[in-house]
Amino acid sequence: MPARYDRNIATEIINRFGAKPEMLVQILHAFVERYSFIAEDAIRQIADELNLSRAEVHGVVSFYHDFRTKPAGKRVIKICQAEACQAMGSRKLTAHAEKKTGVALGGTDEDGELTLEAVYCLGNCACSPAVMDGDRVYGRVDAKGFDRILARGRRQ
Ligand code: FES
Known part of the structure; x- marks a missing residue:
């Protein structure tokens, strides 16, 4: 809080x-x-x-993307939008994530549970596209991979 x-x-x-x-x-x-x-x-x-x-x-x-003007959700998933990740499909992945969660990039769901955020390089370019969930970074994330990350958080 x-x-x-x-x-x-x-x-x-x-x-x-x-x-x-x-x-x-x-x-x-x-x-x-x-x-x-x-x-x-x-x-x-x-x-x-x-x-x-x-x-x-x-x-x-x-x-600066780090400066939010609204409180973040309890869970923050960041999707890299920088060049290397874009070249490996981060835009498509972002569209999938937005559709799957019902949250637009940069937004938070109504319950304050989940925020989807853009990030510009997670230092994981060799394994792009990269996603960060809390303090964990995932590489080579495709739509199915994103769904697995999302489900993992829900089980905790
Ligand atoms: S460009 Fe995405 S991790 Fe570096």
């Missing part, structure tokens, strides 16, 4: 990085570590305290 947003703790995090605008990415990482996502309140507060516009903070948040 993500920690509840607290303005004082947010200020502490920002001050840990000297409240410097050039430390924005590190500050955002620290927010994700604490809250698991960057809430709209956080964007507002970070912008105010770093003397940046909200649009500037939003721009950085949307540029």
